[in-house]
Amino acid sequence: MPEHAGSPFMNRVPFFATTFVVVFMSLLPFAWFLNTSLKTPIEVTAIPPVLVPSGTLHSYRSAITEYNLLHFVRNSLIVAGLTTFFTILISVFAGYALARLRLRYRGPIMGSLLLVSMFPQISIAGPVWRILHALGWLNSYQGLVLPYVTLTLPLGVWILAVFFRELPDELEDAARIDGCSHVQTLFRIMIPLAAPGVFTAAILVFIYAWNEFFFALLIMTQQKFQTLPVGIALFQGQYTLPWGEIAAASTVATVPLVLLVFLFQKRIVRGLSAGAVK
Amino acid sequence: MKNLLRSVREYHMNEQGVRHGLIQGVFMCFFILLLLAPAGCTKKAEEGGTTLHFVTWKPNIPEAWEEIYSIFRAEHPDIELVKEVGPHSSTAFHDLLTQKLKNRSEDVDVFLMDVIWPPEFAAAGWAAPLDDMFAPSERKEFLDGAILANSYNGRIYGVPLFIDSGILYYRTDLLEKYGFSPPRTWREMVEQAVKITSGEAGKGVEIYGFSGQFKQYEGLVCDMMEYILSNGGNIINPETGRSGIAGKHAVEAVRFVRDNIIGKIAPPGVLTYQEPESLDIFIQGKAVFHRNWPYAWEVSNNPKRSTVAGKVGIARLPHFPGGRSYSTLGGWQAGISSYSKNKEAAWTFVKFLTSERIQKLLALKAGRAPTRKKLYGDAEILRAYPHFSGMKDVFLTAYPRPRTPLYPAVSNVLQRYFSKAISDPSSDIEKEAVAASREIDRLLALTK
């Protein structure tokens, strides 16, 4: 493919140098933690640091047996999975309505969704906690999924709205002529076509829910229900600071996401920039 | 038009192809599985007997605790003991426990309390008063400071399980080499540290003088209190009930720490250290003196973890001229939830946990200092931990932190003040102390 004429970095050397530096800096901290997770306990806190690890899986074993790592992973999977499912479900409907139907107050609705995604979490943390407390849903999966769905709806709706808008205008007309009702149009034509958008939105919502910390910290106080970020933040105790296990847990928390990113980077880029261009 | 629709559909299908369909299928199955997962996690129905929920933290020596649980189960087959293990750190454990209690949750009957929590738990109505079950004659068996820490407004809310108090650790080999005996005053300690570190540096050995906990967290209050109290100052004036940190002696002590310890005999990094990091320095042989809780004795003498095993001595913390040595009271107590439906069974367990026998077990197997006075004369314990006999006085006189239901808020103010004062060499300590004092007084006024 021809080189993009617009790039000011015409020379090869500065360009590749910059690329190399950027890639290196992006991956270095993660690589260092991965490296650390393969060290023995003494190597982990060696002064000065050891560059080449022994390649032992001690930290992983310890994280699993002593620190309940798999437990946290399971909780994260459940919470992130449920969140993605419900958010996408609601977003498909809402995105379609906003993008393709004549809806009053479309502007204010989009605006308020944007606003919700901008809220500092502290603004709603206290009352959300009290609501969940009253419902008895603190330390339950639904207690965390509900705020998560609320927080990821703007993202999901936005991506799907953009996606729906890209579909040809004549689709509704064609469906109408064929005698489809609104509902039939939606289910038989629009939703199947929405598949790529759904997929992109699902990835982004999943990543958000997997990484969220603030609400997870507040709502899940029993280790039984805590998600991975909370677990990793609280691994440290009064008498121990298990860097090896923290590194192992972090690697486990990150590897699925890194895989997602490498497999679907095109979609992710498209999804994230969808908001920008429109 | 149908053609248009079909072609659009085909366009999308072809673009992704089979792979796309497959991945989508996988995702759908995945989500469906996840939806089914919680269905399998139903709570097991309880059948007969009493179920007792014990909320505790992850122990350093799990084997000792497993033994304790099995002894209890064997002796009390009618009580099903269910333990819930919370996070390690005291702050995180506090948040977990208080969420449950605010919830009036039924899954907590007995819980462990850090020494600073009883007033808070008592005022909030979370901890049940134990006056009826914990007779005054029984209370006399325990260390006074510990009992005091569990009392609030004339009633008692917890039974002390084990005690912690600040101790000075030092390198016996280095002190001997330079002809020193353990320092009595802080200035003496600084002078010894300077002589030893420069002497060692001359021989090409890098070593710091002191390591302690000075990060902006609860431990900072513990460490700083020891300096302030040993100079005749106080955090809360016991007579007026108001803040005492703006007092002359308190400010002097803080200034001493800033000017002689942080970045001087102690590495500047101590401002980021909690217990683990500061102990790390000592057991790697990089510090002459070290301030920590009793648990560090076992760790620093363990050849598998410490490079200075066998070369460690302990002593009372130094003091300032005119003052006396003070160590901050730490440790954990057993409390009973006000909302527990099984208070008798709970008391049985609490009584069991804090009995002479189990405290001795904890002492021997986990190195925990007991709270029963009698155990400090116990031959077996003294043989395993000869320093306990010397430490008895320290433990007997360990001093609690301010006992107020708003301690977390007060502690936050203190943490900020101390951190600001000691981390900036040019800080205006008096001004900061006065401002912090005002905030503390405001908080204390709220509780009246």
Next chain:
Amino acid sequence: MLSQNSAARHAEMKLSSLSRERIFALALIAPCFLFVVVFAFYPILYSFYLSLHRIILGIPSLGQPFTGLENYRDLLHDRIALHSLANTLLFVFISTFLEILFGLIIALVINRHFRGRGMVRAAILVPWAIPTVVSSQMWRFIFNDQYGLLNYILYGSDTSRYSAWLADPVYAFSAIVAADVWKTSSFAALLILAGLQVIPDELYEAARMDGAGAWQRFRRITLPLVKPAILVALLFRTMDAFRVFDLVFVMTQGGPADSTNVLQFYGYKKMFTEGLMGYGSTISVVVFLMALAVTLLYIRVMGKGMLKAENA
């Protein structure tokens, strides 16, 4: 959305079809609306209600008296709150500036087509995908004063020169900024990239034929046309920086000397650690109003174009 032909064709049925469509649309948007109202708008209002009371969770015997605007008056005199506000604003300015700068550079780099571009893009996205808690622990480990990688890189095995980065108020703050910039520059890059990709090649060709150099092309063509994308990136990054919490919680807990105490962290401590729910809610409301003000300001600056969808 309906073309002119279709509108004319359906002129007779317009009314009923329009209202049917409207009802259908409302039904579709209802679940979304419900969530947002219950878990976002209602809590905001409730926060405001709570902020007008004195609520101390540790002392329920004192009740929850109505105190009007007393909490707000206290907040104005609370030097810690003001200090945390200053910290937050400083953090927002510095980190956002750096993120946009680096984002722009990265976007320019990956805008070119070259073999392995996909891999490079994926590598750059890794920091964004990592949970903030994990990246906080990573950086905390790197900045460690005894066995941290940074010290090793700078000073090798000469351990006597190792610095305690997180012990110094200024360095600790910079460390938080560095960790945040590392994590989110790629996100900014993506948003800017989207803007870059719509610039037509013909413009550059024409400029080159006119003899414009690379820097001039950048300044005259790229920069003005990518401005909307930069503004969007700026908006998202500003709001995210305003909410910084995970980094502070894991790396410094607000210290040393409160130098990294930020608004959301301070609010969290007041509300959930100290149990001062009334006062904590006051902080929540103020933070919300600030976020609202900034968002509205941005939206006005960027023009209404972003929000208004095409008219039906």
